[in-house]
Amino acid sequence: EDHLLSNMPLRGRKVLITAGPTYEAIDPVRFIGNHSSGKMGFEVAKAAANLGAQVVLIAGPTQQQINHNLVSVIPVVSAAQMYQAAHNHFKDCHIAILAAAVADYKPKQVATQKIKKKSENLTLELEKTQDILASLGAIKEQQFLVGFALETTNALKHAKEKLKAKNLNLIVLNSLQDKGAGFSTDTNKVTLIDAHEHETSFSLKLKSEVAADIMNVIIEQYHA
Numbered sequence: 222e223d224h225l226l227s228n229m230p231l232r233g234r235k236v237l238i239t240a241g242p243t244y245e246a247i248d249p250v251r252f253i254g255n256h257s258s259g260k261m262g263f264e265v266a267k268a269a270a271n272l273g274a275q276v277v278l279i280a281g282p283t284q285q286q287i288n289h290n291l292v293s294v295i296p297v298v299s300a301a302q303m304y305q306a307a308h309n310h311f312k313d314c315h316i317a318i319l320a321a322a323v324a325d326y327k328p329k330q331v332a333t334q335k336i337k338k339k340s341e342n343l344t345l346e347l348e349k350t351q352d353i354l355a356s357l358g359a360i361k362e363q364q365f366l367v368g369f370a371l372e373t374t375n376a377l378k379h380a381k382e383k384l385k386a387k388n389l390n391l392i393v394l395n396s397l398q399d400k401g402a403g404f405s406t407d408t409n410k411v412t413l414i415d416a417h418e419h420e421t422s423f424s425l426k427l428k429s430e431v432a433a434d435i436m437n438v439i440i441e442q443y444h445a
């Protein structure tokens with residue numbers, strides 16, 4: 222029994238995860254999106270479920286699939302839909318891990334008909350989407366809140382600023398400088414920064430292994 226418990230440290234815990242890109246509609250046939258594969262978030266979902274957690278995985282458009290009896294997937298398309306789904310599940314969750322590559326801007330107006338090719342130039346007016354992670358940080362109670370940061374310059378400084386500004390317990394810094402780390406690869410290299418700004422750097426490894434590293438640090442800190 223002790224042995225089983227130690228292998229299932231998240232049994233009875235609800236873990237909320239966001240993954241993948243969001244698509245922001247321009248007109249009925251076009252959107253603004255990004256190259257996120259969703260792989261990192263899906264690997265984290267698998268790792269959490271394998272530790273016994275009940276996982277709610279809110280996924281933007283992705284080719285990733287998951288089949289685990291402890292994971293329920295909520296498919297969404299836009300940042301606004303992801304925001305709504307995340308808030309629906311945040312209150313009673315114990316740990317929230319926001320790995321999605323949410324669009325920062327969306328078209329201010331969505332054309333109801335396909336935009337026809339006319340003038341030489343076309344300007345789209347964009348407005349900010351809501352920051353899902355920051356909005357959860359602002360209402361956080363007992364939840365352990367984890368964000369990701371994708372940085373290309375002054376990575377540590379920017380990641381620490383996000384940790385503070387969004388009221389996080391932990392941030393996972395993705396180093397895009399490293400070859401083999403990032404969007405469409407199977408590998409990643411991360412540095413974890415906790416609320417005391419203590420840093421833990423990991424080597425380049427498979428995203429499944431990165432997910433296990435992330436869950437290990439979360440469990441250590443969550444139980445502490």
Ligand code: CTP
Pocket residue numbers: 239300319320321322323324325350351352353354355367368369370371372383
């Ligand atoms: N995030 C979010 N909602 C948004 C934008 C970002 O929940 N509208 C979350 C991401 O899922 C990630 C974290 O915020 O966990 C940081 O995302 P990132 O793009 O690195 O930072 P931003 O705060 O969007 O700032 P910038 O893109 O300018 O670096």
Ligand code: CA
Pocket residue numbers: 323324325
């Ligand atoms: Ca962003």
